[in-house]
Structures are given as C-alpha cells and as structure tokens.
Amino acid sequence: MAELNRVAVADFKSTPKSPVVLVLDNVRSLHNVGAVFRTADAFALEKIWLCGITGRPPHREITKTALGSEASVAWEYAPATVSAVAALKQAGYQLVAVEQTTSSVLLPQFQPEPGRPLALVLGNEVFGVEDEVLALCDRAVEIPQFGTKHSLNVGVAAGVVLWDALVKLGVV
Numbered sequence: 009m010a011e012l013n014r015v016a017v018a019d020f021k022s023t024p025k026s027p028v029v030l031v032l033d034n035v036r037s038l039h040n041v042g043a044v045f046r047t048a049d050a051f052a053l054e055k056i057w058l059c060g061i062t063g064r065p066p067h068r069e070i071t072k073t074a075l076g077s078e079a080s081v082a083w084e085y086a087p088a089t090v091s092a093v094a095a096l097k098q099a100g101y102q103l104v105a106v107e108q109t110t111s112s113v114l115l116p117q118f119q120p121e122p123g124r125p126l127a128l129v130l131g132n133e134v135f136g137v138e139d140e141v142l143a144l145c146d147r148a149v150e151i152p153q154f155g156t157k158h159s160l161n162v163g164v165a166a167g168v169v170l171w172d173a174l175v176k177l178g179v180v
Contacts (some may be wrong), residue, residue, distance in 0.1 A: 013126040017080045025054045026179050027125040028170065029096065033089040033141055034060035035162055042073025043163030044130070049077035051170055051180075054125070056081055057096075059089035073163075093129065093144045101127040105148040106169050107137045108158070112148035120173050128169055130162050 013167035017024065030048060035041055042061050048056050056063050064085050065071070065078040097103055102124050105112075120126050129145060131137035142148065151160060151168055160168070174180045 010011050017076075019040055020049075020052075021082075024053065025052050026174060027177070028173065028179075029055045029057060029101070029125070029127045030166060030170075031057040031089065031092055031096070031127055031158050032059060032062045032127040032162075033129055033137050034135070035058075035062045035130065037162070038063045038067055038069035039073045040133070040162040042070040042075075042078070042096045044166050045070065045074040045077040045081050045083075045161065046166045047170060049074075049082045051174060053170075053175055054082065055107050056083040057089075057092045058083055059092050089129075089138055090140045090144065093127070093141050096127045097144055099125075100157045101125045103127050103129065103145040105129045105131070105137045105145040106150070106165055107131060107142065108150045109142065109148045112150040115149055115151050115169065115172055118147075118149045118172070118176075120177055122177065126173060126177070128173070130166055133162055137163070 028127050030044060063070055070078055080180060093103060102121050106128055129141060
C-alpha cells in the first residue's frame with residue numbers, strides 16, 4: 009500500500025472531496041451498494057445517501073464488495089428518497105437522475121453545471137428511479153447502449169456516469 013501512496017482512512021476523511029454525492033433510491037442488491045461505496049471512495053465523493061430499502065453498513069454483503077470503503081466514505085440514511093433529494097435541492101445541488109426517460113439526455117451530451125455541487129440519483133435495479141424523485145430532478149441522463157439489454161448494473165452505471173461528470177467538471 010505504501011508504494012501505491014494510499015492514504016489511511018482517518019487521513020482520507022479529512023481530505024478535500026469531489027463536489028458530488030450519490031443517492032441510491034431503493035437499491036436492493038447489497039453487492040451494488042458495496043460497489044458504489046468502493047467507487048465513491050475511489051473518486052473521493054462527498055457522501056452517499058442510502059434511501060428506502062437500500063441496505064446500510066455494517067453488513068457482511070456490503071463489506072464483501074466495498075472492501076472497507078464503507079468506513080471511509082460518508083453516508084447517511086433517509087427512509088424516503090424524496091426527502092433526501094428535496095434536502096439536496098434546497099442545499100443547491102444540481103439533481104441528475106441516471107435513468108432512461110422520454111426527456112433524458114445521452115451521457116455524451118450531458119454537461120454538469122460548473123461551480124454547483126452535483127447529486128446523481130441511481131434507482132432500483134428493476135423499477136428505476138421513483139417518479140416522485142424524478143419530478144424533483146433537474147434532468148435525467150442515460151448511458152448509450154448498443155447491445156440487447158437496456159440497462160447496466162447500478163454499480164457499473166455509477167462508475168461510468170461519475171467518471172464522465174468528474175472529467176467534465178475538471179476534477180480528474
């Protein structure tokens with residue numbers, strides 16, 4: 009680890025974070041939750057909001073995928089996703105659902121607003137982002153896909169959209 013220049017968890021918690029939070033809207037797979045924690049750690053995100061039925065640490069299945077990142081990344085639980093998203097909207101976050109909708113823009117055309125913190129909302133593996141939550145979002149973005157399936161795993165989608173947004177924001 010010393011050769012990789014990895015910081016200790018205590019030091020990581022006090023380092024500056026990317027102005028991005030993730031909101032998990034009723035994500036049922038604990039492996040997806042763990043993968044999102046690991047991705048949030050890799051990109052030094054501000055926080056993850058775990059909402060509704062989304063599993064929360066400590067849990068063996070989250071830890072299995074998160075590999076300890078559930079201890080380094082700040083997180084908060086909200087029983088209803090709509091309340092977490094409303095609070096983020098009130099705090100000035102640009103709210104972007106990662107969802108296929110009639111008005112979603114393709115990821116290459118998506119441009120986050122510079123200087124404004126970003127909240128990406130990822131939905132349930134079967135039902136997607138709740139309609140009430142979509143109504144509060146400023147926009148929806150979808151990842152172009154060319155195969156026979158019409159969705160990606162939540163953890164994979166989070167990584168793809170995060171990388172794109174952080175590059176466009178000039179963070180990476």
